[in-house]
Structure formats: structure tokens, C-alpha cells
Amino acid sequence: MTTSESAQPAAPSTRLPRTLTRDLGQHDGQPVRLQGFVHARRDLGGVQFVVLRDKSGVAQCVGSGLHLPLPESSVEITGTVKAHKKAPGGFEVQVGSMKVLSAATQASPLEIPKMEWNVNPETMLDYRYVSVRGLRERAALKVQGEIVYAFHTYLRGQGFTEISTPKIVSAGAEGGANLFKLDYFGEQAYLAQSPQLYKQIMVGVFERVYEVAPVYRAEEHATSRHLNEYLSLDVEMGFIDDEEDVMNLENGFMTFAMERLRESCAAEFELLGATIPEVPRHIPRITLLEARKLVTEKFGHQVGGKDLDPEAERLLCQHFSETENSDFVFVTKYPRAARPFYTHADHTEDGSLNPDLTRGFDLLFRGIEITSGGQRIHEYQMLMNSIDAYKMNREAMSGYSEVFKYGMPPHGGFAIGAERLTARLLGIANVRYARAFPRDRNRLTP
Template identity: 80%
Template structure:
């Protein structure tokens, strides 16, 4: 073991390329230069251990005579790689030069190596600007990034066009009171609760469209499954026969997403002790009324209201996991009262559906009304103001094809995939009923 040089940036070091911690095994016996954050530190009788964290993982470095800064300081280490069975990844770096790039000015408000999602959750969110650096925290965000990338790539391959729709709107896409109001140069405006109306209009342009963007819901929830701002993965497609075409598309899409996660995120799932689910070639389907009856008859749970309550969603998912080995189930044929005004009616029900995954709804979708007279009647039936929706409804005078689509909540899907109990930890900087910072 060598004593680190006191030089801050020796000339020989400047030509040494940076090595990521995940690649140390490729440099056994060689000198490397690491850059990252001081994740943890120990001093054992004059021998110092510095755990460095970079974008790819962590590595242990060992030296003597070091003046180690506070954890979370940005550091650079030059040293020789040696195999070590007890070190993270099986290798450690024997320090020759140690440099502080930017010292932390005070102790971190949370100990990142010791953080857990079920301990002091509000503290972790209060100091999210630091806690998001944690290995598990960033693993969840990396998984979500790959979900979004797979979403793009699969839909591009199926002939979809990405669009961008306004997030400042004059009326809500779904009606109701869950709209954030804002002053728009003296006029009343709102933050968009969905790109639904715009993506339907754009079906008349590109036939198949999608968008990845935040949406806003002014709902006073304070639960582990709700956010007031979340990332919505929206899809709309034209010239369909029925909602079955939409569900089949989503079936294929989910299979592609899970395949990509297996290729790119096995380390993140292993870190979080989670498994990537199989997607059946044909996800099971059940009408809502039958689903309600099933959970009552099999589990003795009486469902109130017009939809499935959270316990019914959990029990229905349990049933399909036990009987068909599927973590996924489409609940179809929702009544009009449980769907927005644009849902295509079929007698007393609609061609709308929800997708449940491991006990929670992650998608709402279905076929939309494409006929002008039917749409205007539905707007009146829902007691909405036709004038406020004129910018949307006018396009249906001009030959809109049969169409439908769905939206996936990225944070909910991420949380359920990884076993995260609170959806707030599946977003870098969550916005909920009580949180506007950081």
C-alpha cells in the first residue's frame, strides 16, 4: 500500500482516462482514475477506506495518510486495481493519489448508504436533492427511463408519430373539478389533466400518435398511489375495429417494455429484489360487472361505488395470478358513469377498459366516440358546456375515423414493477397534496 501523493493533479495523471467503477474488473493490476462522490468512509487505525460512487456503481478504495472529506464530496482517486473478494464488485483500488474536486460544506442531511424507503419517508423527500443520489433511488429512475425509451421505440416501429400538446388549456379533457387554475393574461386557464382531446385531433393528422409528458390532477389525495403531477405515456390510434385493437397494441407494447428491462436493467431489479414479469400473449379480460361479482363470490368482498375499489383490484389481480399465472388483467365494459364523455357507448356500458397490474390500475383506455352527433349528445348528457369544448368537437365534423387509445402512469408502473410502496419514490421530485419543494 502506498501513501498518496500530496500533489493535487500530477501531470502523468492528466493523461489517464477516467474508468467507471463497473469496469474495474477489466483493469486488474492496472492503474485507473476514478471520479465520483464519497459514498462512505472508514478509518481503521491509520488505514482509510473510501467508497466511491459514480454513475455506474460503487467501488472500495484503500490508502493511508488520507484527509478524507465529508461524505458526498466530489472526489478523484488514482490507484491500482486489485482483486478482493469482500469488496463491492470483487475489486478494490489501492490509492496512489487522492484529490477533492468539491468538498461538502456540511454533513449530508441523510446517510445515503443507510437509507430505506420505509424509514422516515418525509425526511427523505424533504431532502430529495441529496437522497435521490441513493443507489436504490436512482435505480428506480433508471428503470423508468428505460420504460420510456422502450415506449418510444416500440411505437415508432409500429408506425406511430410522437406529438407535443399544450399543457395550458382553456378546459379540462375529462371535466370535473380536479383542475389547477391559473391566470392567463386575465383569462381563466388550467393545467392540462390529460392530452386526450389533442391526441384525438391528431389522429386526424397522423392516424397513430403518442406523447410522453407530465399531466396535472388537482385531487386532494394523500395516498401512496397518487401524485398531482405525473408522467403520462399516452397513445391514440385510428381506423380500429373496437377496443380490442387498442388492448392488443398495449399487450405487444408491454411485452416489448419488459423485454427491454430484461436486457438493460437486470442489475437494478437485482438491487431492489424485484422480478420482471412475463406478459402473456393474450392478457386476460373480464367485464367490470363480472369482476365485481367474482371478488364478492370468491373473496367475500362487497364492492361499493361504480368502479372497483383498491381492495377489489388487489383481489382480482390475486385471482388471475393464482388461476392463470398472469400479473396483468384487463377490466372491460365500464358503465358510462365511470368513464369520461368521449368514451364510446355500447348500450348501458362503454368500450372502455382499465389494466390492472399486481393489484393496481396502471392504465385507462378504450375506444372513443368519433361521430359528431353522438359526441355532442354525450357532452350534453355529461352536463358539460359545448362552447368550452368547441375547439375539440369541431374536428368531428370532418370525418374522424374510429379510434381509441390509452394512457400509462409511468410512476405507478415503475413502483409496482420494483415493489416500491409509495409512488412518490418513483419520481425524482414528486408533487403531491402537501409538497411543492424541492
């Protein structure tokens, strides 16, 4: 080949570019090339129907003389777009050719187009590698992805820096026995139950930090609202006046996130029959003591324990929905016994510390807690006293506590369980369906 020959431009490709199913309306009467999965199929003898699913949606394709592969086979279809009011999206593709890119070798264990979350839920999770392809399943995961995107975007806009903290640790952030143990080269180690201690340390570096990462809780619960591994959206901010600054930040994030979902996930909410809430400019607040009194006097529900039980959370949210048209409510001023050791004590009216109450809070949404947060202890001696009061080992906590000898600012933060927020937004009864591959006390696969 001569130099002049090698410099000749390549001939333009005559192959059609790939079209996504959501864009068929832009190609009415034109040829298109689709790639995706066989979502459903029907053979009526002389006519075959294929519902093709790609990342953007589904499309009805109609042809004749086609060899229809098993559902979930990946295929490429070329054909002409025609308006059809009964087809998904109002358009169908009249098939010219269909090429099987990768044939399913056996029938799917689940009929994906007909899956329902309230039918054989364990079976759906057993075959999660297939069931996660369902339109409803992936809609939930897309919504969660957009929440995470909003979290990154909003916090960066507020001057926060993303950090990454260890997930193999020598001690738990909150104490207790809900830690997964592991052998770390002959030493006892644990999976992190929270990035709390590290994100506090990093406040001394960047002042405002956040992290999106999994956390692990070795709790032998079997409820519809708990996971043993979940995605935690964590925030910590320095130089605050009190916990109100933290609650105001979360208020702003929730407002931003819901607007993002309106822009990017309207179709997913419609598919799941869910509504995106309006976030008040100032989410209502109520102290824990007042909340317990309210649900007892208004609803006759006696609250046991040191916190709100699930029924009390539901009733409290019902009250604020009815009286203030708010799906959100902050519950504040938790007692010391109901908060971790690092939570800052509240002050009395004369400015002295109240050893019985803290500046900790929870955010409830549509009947369930989705956030725990508050102001943290920032003074070294106060922290030491708290560690002693909780009967924790000072030496074991020294990798965390030492930084408080070096001028830590007043600070606070919160953590959101991404799956729990997703489930509540979409009306998903079990939080396991808001995670691609959930881990609970009985599930390690797939």
C-alpha cells in the same frame, strides 16, 4: 511561431482516461482514474477506506495517509485495481492519490448508504435533492427511464409519431373539478389533466400518435398511489375495429418493455429485490360486471361504487395470478357513469348501441390499475349527445369538437402513469419514491 511549427501535432496526453466503477474488472492489475462521490468512508488510523459512487455503481478504494472529505464530496482517485472477493463487484482500488474536486461544506442531512424507504419517509422527501442520490432511489429512476425509452422505441416501430400538446388549456379533458386554475392574462385557464383531446385531434393528422409529458390533477387525495403531477405515457391510434386493437397494442408494448428491462436493468431489480414479470401473449380479459361478481363470490368482498375499489383490484389480480399465472388483467366494458364523455358506447348483440356500457377498459397489474383506455367517440352527433348528457358546455368544448365534423376515423388509446408502473414493478409502497421530485397536496419543494 512558424507555419511548420503550428502544424505539429500536439503531444499525446499521459493522463489516464476515466474508468467507471462497473468496468474495474477489465483493468485488473492496471492503473485507473475514477471520478465520483464519497459514498461512505472509514478511517482505521493507518488505513482509510473510501466507497466511491459514480453513475455506474460503487467501488471500494483503500489507501493510507489520505485526508478524507465529508461524504458526498466529489473526488478523483487514481490507483491500481486488485481483485478482492469481499469488495463490491469483486475488485477494489489501491489508492495512489486522491484529489477533492468539490468538497461538501457540511454533513449530509441523511446518511445515504443507510437510507430506507420505510424510515422517516417525509424527511427523505424534504431532502430529496440529496436522498435522490441513493443507490435504491436512482435505481428506481433508471428503471423508469428505461420504460420511457421502451415506450418511444416500441411505438415508433409500430408507425407512431411523437407529438407535443399544450399544458395550459381552457377546459379539462375529463371535466370535473380536479383542475389547477391559473390566471392567463386575465382569463381563466387550467393546467392540463390529460392530452386526451389534443391527441384525438392529431389522429386526424398522423393516424397514430403518442406523447410523454407531465399531467396535473388537483385532487386532494393523500394516498400511496396518487400524485398531483405525474408523467403520462399517452397513445392514440386511428382506423381501429374496436378496443381490442388498443388492448393488443398495449399487450405488445408491455412485452417489449419487460424484455428491455431484462436487458438493461437486471442489476437494479436485483438491488431492489424485485422480479420482472412475464407478460402473457394474450393478457386475460374480464368485464367489470364479471369482475365485481367474482371478487364477491370468491373472496366475499362487497364492491361499492361504480368501479372497482383498491381491495377489489388486489383480489382480482390475486385470482388471475393463481388461476392463469398472469400479473396482468384487462377489465373491460365499463359503465357510462364510470368513463369520460368521449368514451364510445358498446354495442348489443344485434349491433345497436348500448347506452349503459362503454368500450372503456383498465389494465390492472399486481393489484393496482396502471392504465385507463378504450375506444373513443368519432362521430360528431354522438359526441354532441354525450357532451349534453354529461352536462358540459358545448361552446367551451368547440375547440375540440369541431374536428369531428371532418371525418374522424374510429380510434382509441390509453394512458400509463409512469411512476405508478415503476412503483408496482419494483415493489415500492409509495408512488412518490418513483418520481425524482414528487408533487402531492402538501409538497411544492424541493
